[in-house]
Amino acid sequence: MIAPLSPPPIHTHLTAYPSMPIQNPTRLRHVAVIGAGAGGLAAARELQREGHSVVVFERETILGGTWVYDPRTESDPLGSDPTRTIVHGSLYASLRTNLPREVMGFRDYPFVKSTRPGRDPRRYPGHKEVMEYLNDYASEFGLSELVRFETEVLEVGIVDGGKWKVKYGKNGEVDNEVYDAVVVCNGHYTEPRIADIPGIDAWPGKQIHSHNYRVPDPYHNQVVIMIGSAASAVDISRDVSRVAKEVHIASRSIKDGNSTKLPGHDNIWLHPMIENVREEGTVIFQDGNEVRASIILHCTGYKYHFPFLKTNNIVTVDDNRVGPLYKHIFPPALAPWLSFVGLPWKVVPFPLFEFQSKWIAGALSGKFSLPSSEEMMKDVENFYSSMEAAGIPKRYTHNLASYQYEYNDWLAAECKAAPSEEWRKEMYILSSKSKIIRPETYRDEWDDEHLIVQAHEDFQKNLKEAKNLIKG
Numbered sequence: 433m434i435a436p437l438s439p440p441p442i443h444t445h446l447t448a449y450p451s452m453p454i455q456n457p458t459r460l461r462h463v464a465v466i467g468a469g470a471g472g473l474a475a476a477r478e479l480q481r482e483g484h485s486v487v488v489f490e491r492e493t494i495l496g497g498t499w500v501y502d503p504r505t506e507s508d509p510l511g512s513d514p515t516r517t518i519v520h521g522s523l524y525a526s527l528r529t530n531l532p533r534e535v536m537g538f539r540d541y542p543f544v545k546s547t548r549p550g551r552d553p554r555r556y557p558g559h560k561e562v563m564e565y566l567n568d569y570a571s572e573f574g575l576s577e578l579v580r581f582e583t584e585v586l587e588v589g590i591v592d593g594g595k596w597k598v599k600y601g602k603n604g605e606v607d608n609e610v611y612d613a614v615v616v617c618n619g620h621y622t623e624p625r626i627a628d629i630p631g632i633d634a635w636p637g638k639q640i641h642s643h644n645y646r647v648p649d650p651y652h653n654q655v656v657i658m659i660g661s662a663a664s665a666v667d668i669s670r671d672v673s674r675v676a677k678e679v680h681i682a683s684r685s686i687k688d689g690n691s692t693k694l695p696g697h698d699n700i701w702l703h704p705m706i707e708n709v710r711e712e713g714t715v716i717f718q719d720g721n722e723v724r725a726s727i728i729l730h731c732t733g734y735k736y737h738f739p740f741l742k743t744n745n746i747v748t749v750d751d752n753r754v755g756p757l758y759k760h761i762f763p764p765a766l767a768p769w770l771s772f773v774g775l776p777w778k779v780v781p782f783p784l785f786e787f788q789s790k791w792i793a794g795a796l797s798g799k800f801s802l803p804s805s806e807e808m809m810k811d812v813e814n815f816y817s818s819m820e821a822a823g824i825p826k827r828y829t830h831n832l833a834s835y836q837y838e839y840n841d842w843l844a845a846e847c848k849a850a851p852s853e854e855w856r857k858e859m860y861i862l863s864s865k866s867k868i869i870r871p872e873t874y875r876d877e878w879d880d881e882h883l884i885v886q887a888h889e890d891f892q893k894n895l896k897e898a899k900n901l902i903k904g
């Protein structure tokens with residue numbers, strides 16, 4: 433089916449999802465949230481709803497994090513020079529969401545079409561629409577008022593009495609404040625991971641990480657090698673191929689001497705991984721095929737990075753494992769006073785942020801009790817051992833691809849909240865399949881119209897219930 437009409441938007445004004453403070457929270461805390469991206473906003477929303485006092489530190493001038501399109505790129509296109517000026521965002525100009533809006537949005541505030549002028553009504557909208565949605569979310573729940581913009585957290589450490597000192601910089605001035613708890617929501621798509629390529633030091637071409645990819649123009653008439661095959665690599669290869677002479681994708685999923693042309697494209701080839709590169713400009717793939725190229729574009733992912741966090745090595749990052757963390761959120765020795773929102777990847781982020789944030793807010797107020805730190809540590813060790821036994825590398829610790837909904841439902845049970853809706857799970861599975869079957873057109877063609885109808889019925893029902901709660 434091609435781009436069918438979806439049901440009309442269910443709310444046309446911003447008072448549809450009024451904030452419902454939870455009655456009689458047991459203990460109220462003063463909490464610092466680091467970052468005003470989708471994760472920090474969800475954390476602020478749940479902490480505020482629980483009754484805590486919240487300050488969100490945001491180093492940029494506006495909220496939105498990843499979803500703020502920034503045309504600037506970094507001085508080091510590979511992003512490996514630690515002294516470079518950091519550009520937070522990794523969005524490219526042509527980016528449209530890779531999830532349908534019904535699945536992607538917060539459960540508390542569905543990502544439905546807006547009737548406002550200038551908004552993007554598509555089911556897989558462009559990045560600007562996500563920014564608009566996050567702004568709507570923030571104004572709906574009064575979150576912007578909690579954010580201190582242009583305020584960078586420089587250091588977070590434990591002080592006497594188990595409190596947390598937050599050292600921050602604003603307008604060249606440095607100051608400190610003490611909080612009961614800190615929630616880290618600084619995002620993890622800013623610090624590039626680079627593929628190791630034998631011979632690269634002598635290779636004469638340019639290298640760039642996808643963090644610094646914005647538009648295809650600089651690739652005009654070039655022979656480009658792209659490493660990686662995740663969602664953004666697929667998008668960027670198509671974007672670049674519109675102007676480049678040739679695009680050669682090196683991917684782990686292509687094995688055994690299978691360099692082939694990508695069906696439906698005149699100038700895109702698929703190859704196994706790169707074996708090595710030579711100083712005269714040649715790139716040799718593992719199947720022996722060779723290409724003379726001028727640019728290598730690394731679409732090889734990102735590293736977790738917490739330059740401000742000082743925990744006396746209680747929390748470390750080792751081969752992209754942030755740990756030890758109970759359920760990807762709490763360091764057992766510091767729970768619930770230090771927590772992380774948004775570490776899992778290969779997930780639907782916004783609803784997951786909501787579940788994590790609810791749990792953190794309730795753990796801080798004493799509404800939900802956590803196991804002892806020994807029990808949490810045991811759970812973490814068991815998790816690491818099971819990964820090792822299954823041969824899963826450490827760097828996949830926070831990859832929740834195969835169990836994100838079990839994870840969300842586990843958190844929901846801890847929070848005594850409703851688990852993920854069945855339509856949401858099914859729609860996620862179908863949209864993932866669709867992405868594989870029709871990578872070029874999945875954003876404009878689908879066959880899950882029945883699930884869209886169910887999603888909208890659910891949104892309506894929740895809205896009615898929220899309104900009744902307010903009235904009652």
Ligand code: FAD
Nearest residue numbers: 467469470471490491497498529530584585618619621774
């Ligand atoms: P971010 O959005 O990165 O926010 C972190 C915030 O912390 C930033 O505002 C930053 O300025 C601030 N910060 C960092 N350090 C400090 C400090 N020291 N002091 C103060 N502030 C600080 N998700 C989807 O659901 N659908 C998609 O289609 C999708 N596509 C994506 C495409 C790309 C190319 C990328 C990179 C990601 C995509 N994602 C997508 C995932 C996206 O990252 C999440 O949706 C979400 O935006 C992450 O939110 P976050 O709050 O965890 O991090």
